[in-house]
Amino acid sequence: MKAEKISEAVVRRLPVYLRHLTELHKREVMTVSSQELGQKLDLNPAQIRKDLAYFGDFGRKGIGYDVSYLIEKIRHILKLDRQINVALIGAGNLGHALSNYNMYLKESMKIVAVFDSYQPKIGTHINMLTVQPIDELKETVAEKNIRVGIITVPDSEAQRVADQLVESGVEAILNFAPTVLKVPSQVRIHAADFTTDLLSLAYYLDNGNGNGKEAEVHDNDKQPEKVDH
Amino acid sequence: MKAEKISEAVVRRLPVYLRHLTELHKREVMTVSSQELGQKLDLNPAQIRKDLAYFGDFGRKGIGYDVSYLIEKIRHILKLDRQINVALIGAGNLGHALSNYNMYLKESMKIVAVFDSYQPKIGTHINMLTVQPIDELKETVAEKNIRVGIITVPDSEAQRVADQLVESGVEAILNFAPTVLKVPSQVRIHAADFTTDLLSLAYYLDNGNGNGKEAEVHDNDKQPEKVDH
C-alpha cells in the first residue's frame, strides 16, 4: 500500500529485518517467509508482512521473500543505499565504541568527524579520524556534508552540543546522554540512553534474592494515607 | 490503583522520571506538578499522573508531587533501593564505557565483575575490577550474588554468552549485541542495540541533500510488478 504515514514502531523494525536478512544472505539462503522471519526475530508473521507491505509488494504468494531483493528494498527505504555522513561529538569510551561499530555498518552511516571539548583529547586519533575542537563543528558539518550527529558527551553538555548541531544544520541526532533534549521539530532526535534500559530491567527482578527473605510486593505496601511529605 | 499488570511502556518511563526528579532534588526544588514534569520530559501530564497512580497515591491534589518522596517511591518500585549486582561480559570499548556510567548510577545496579574470552584481556583492569575468563562466570555469579548480566561481546558470541548467563542463574540481561537472543521466558531480556536506533534515524532524513538533487519519495517508486527476483 502507499501514501500512509508510517509509524515509528514500523520504522524501528526495518533495521532488525535488514540485519537478519543480511545474515541469511551471507549463509546463501535465497528465500524466506514471514513465518521463518517471525520465528527468528520473535515477531508475529502478520506484523512482518504488514510492515513490509507499507512500502511495496516485495513478496511472492506461496513462496515468500527473495532475500537479496528485500535487502535492497529495505536499504533503499532506510536511505542506506547512499552514504550518510555522521559526526560524533564526544571522544570518550562510548565514542570509541561507536566508531568501531562503524566498520560493521559498512558504507552507509559513516562517522567522518569526531569532536571533543576536552583540550588534551584534541588532535588524538580515533579510527583514522583526528579529534577536532567543538568550535570547528559548524564549518566541518558544511564541508563534509554531515547530516547526522551522535552525542556521547556527558549529560551536562548534551543540550549545548545539541544546540550546536542544530545550528550547524544537522537533520537528525542520536543522543546517548541520559537527558531529554529540546530541538526544533524539523530535527529528528532519538534517545539511545541505556541507563533507562538498565534501570527498567531492575523492575522485573524477583523480590528477595533466594536467601529465604521473601516477596514483599510493592503494589501492596501502600503508604499510610497522610504522612507529612 | 493496585493489582494490575503494568505495561512495559510505563516501566520504561519510570527511570526517566527518576532522573529528572533527582535533578530537581539537586536544585533543591521541593515540589513538582505533572504539568511541569511533562513539559520537561516531553510527555503528556495525564500520562505521567496515570503512570504514577498505578503504584500509589503519591501526589497531593492542588499541590503536586513532593520531589524527595517521589524519588524514594520510584526507587523502591524499580528495586533500586537495594544494590543489584551486575556482571559485564565483554571488556571492549563499550564495556569500558558502561563501567564508567556505573559510577553515575551510584549504589543500585553495580557492576561487580567483568569477563572476556580474549586471552590478552584477562587479568587487565577496568575500573578497579580484574577482567576474568568467561569460564569463571557461573562460579562468580553465585559467589557475588549477581542477578543481571550485560552483554557487550561481538554479535557472533552473544547467544553463547546469553546461554552461559542463563545457566549461571542470572535473572535479567541487557543485550548490546545487534541480535535477537533466545532465552527462557523467566529471564528478562532487553535489547540495547543502538545500531537499530541509528539506522532507523536515516529513514527520517530528507531525500536529496540540498545540492539541488531532489525528492524521490520511496512510496511512489513502486517496482515494475514482475521483475525476476
Add this chain to the structure above:
DNA sequence: TAGATTGTTAATCGATTAACAATC
C-alpha cells in the same frame, strides 16, 4: 492440482489523552 504464503481487511487489544469530580 495441492500446499504454501502473501497482501489486506476486519477484529482485538493496548496505550494515550481528555475531561472532570475530588480536594488540597
Add this chain to the structure above:
DNA sequence: TAGATTGTTAATCGATTAACAATC
C-alpha cells in the same frame, strides 16, 4: 474561598493479530 492539581473514568487513537481470498 478561589485556584491548582491530582487520581480516575471515559473517549480516542494507534498498533498488533487473526483470518482469508488471491495466487504462486
